[in-house]
Every structure is written in structure tokens, then in C-alpha cells.
Amino acid sequence: MQDLSDLKPRMLIHCENNDTIEKFSAHHHFHSPADHCLRRPEIAENIAVERVLELAVKHSYPVHIVHVSSATSALLIREAKAACDLITCETAPHYLIHTEDILKAKHGHRYLCSPPYRSAQTRGMMVELLQDGYFDIIASDHCPFTIADKDRYADTPEQVPCGIPGVGTLFKAMHDHFVTSGKITLDELFALTVHNPAKLMNFSPKPLFTIEQMLG
Ligand SMILES: [Zn+2]
Numbered sequence: 001m002q003d004l005s006d007l008k009p010r011m012l013i014h015c016e017n018n019d020t021i022e023k024f025s026a027h028h029h030f031h032s033p034a035d036h037c038l039r040r041p042e043i044a045e046n047i048a049v050e051r052v053l054e055l056a057v058k059h060s061y062p063v064h065i066v067h068v069s070s071a072t073s074a075l076l077i078r079e080a081k082a083a084c085d086l087i088t089c090e091t092a093p094h095y096l097i098h099t100e101d102i103l104k105a106k107h108g109h110r111y112l113c114s115p116p117y118r119s120a121q122t123r124g125m126m127v128e129l130l131q132d133g134y135f136d137i138i139a140s141d142h143c144p145f146t147i148a149d150k151d152r153y154a155d156t157p158e159q160v161p162c163g164i165p166g167v168g169t170l171f172k173a174m175h176d177h178f179v180t181s182g183k184i185t186l187d188e189l190f191a192l193t194v195h196n197p198a199k200l201m202n203f204s205p206k207p208l209f210t211i212e213q214m215l216g
Helices: 018-027 035-039 042-059 071-083 093-097 120-131 147-151 172-181 185-201 211-216
Strands: 012-013 063-065 087-091
Touching: 018 035, 018 042, 042 063, 042 071, 042 087, 063 185, 071 087, 093 120, 093 172, 172 185, 172 211, 185 211
Parallel strands: 012 063, 063 087
Antiparallel strands: none
16 A cells, blocks of 8 residues: 555455464364355454555555455444545345355355355345445456356365356346345445446446346
């Protein structure tokens, strides 16, 4: 941040503290896909988010925290925004729709991604925070591995390529889960997926797509 202080390009940061992950991974071996959640707990994300926020506030630096999966982290980010309005964040549809249970189901290895899915309680809080406007955008950390890529290592979860696709399904998944149920409005979804990302990227404030095209 000091080196880039003249230009201040926005940093996109994946926040998970490595020391914490190593500590928890030493206690939880990777026998099944659900162990991923024990090896990379929410606390790893919260510690990293706290450090990044501290630096962003100290240097008044534009930071965008990607794929927030922890409600505690979202609360920390909201607090830091009051001190530095250059801080923004996103979450991804899978943290709002699924829980760690998906890793315990059949073909759980196909859903491995980092940060991992969280508890039902966290997912519920994340949806409430979504409704309360805690996330600037909804985005997808798009990792288009095929089912064959994932299945190749089905018996050794540690080797399964980590990440899931999302660009093609993001808008429809969010629409079907949260607009249809009345949790957020279509205008809010449009802001989260089109207007706000365009603003953050310094694109035209004009929408790039119509609602009809997004639902297409
Ligand atoms: Zn990431």
C-alpha cells in the first residue's frame, strides 16, 4: 500500500490467514470433503480480514475483500467502512445458498472451494446481512473445473482442484433464491450484480445489460 500510494489501484484480497489454516489442518486430516471446513475455519478468514482492514484504514487505501463467507467478517468490514469509505466487499451465491452439508452429501468433492461453506447459522446471518446491504456486490470466484476434473481425485480430497464455476449461474441462482422469495428486490439484485461492479471498475454508470438480458 505504501509503494502504490501515488496510484492507489484497488486491491482485491482473498482473506484467509495461512498460519491459522496450517494450525487447524494439522489437527484435521483431509479424509473426506467436509474436513475442508474444519481445516479452514471462519476464524482464519476473520483474522485476515481484520489485518487487511487495519492496513486499509491506516493507509486510506481502496481495498475490496472478495468472497466473504463469514458473517463476523462482514460485520468487521461494515465497521471499518465507517473509518475508510474506500473499503468494499463481496460475497458469492454459494455462501448464501449452501452450507457445509453439501460437502457431506453424495459427490461432495465436486463442491470443494475456498473459503469453504459454513454452518447453517452463518448462512442464515449472511442472508440477513445481504438484506441489510452489507455487501457491495455479489460476485463469483469463477473456477470452471469440469466434473471430470473434480472426480479424478474423488478418493483424495486434498488433491481435488479447489473452486467452482459461477459466472453463468450467478444471476439466475440469486434471482431464484432471493428475489422470488422476496428477500431482496430485483432492483437490489441488479445493483449488486451490475451497477455496483460497474462503478467499482470505473465503467460507465450506464447499465451494461438489461434485466431481460440477465435473466435470458
Ligand atoms: Zn479467492
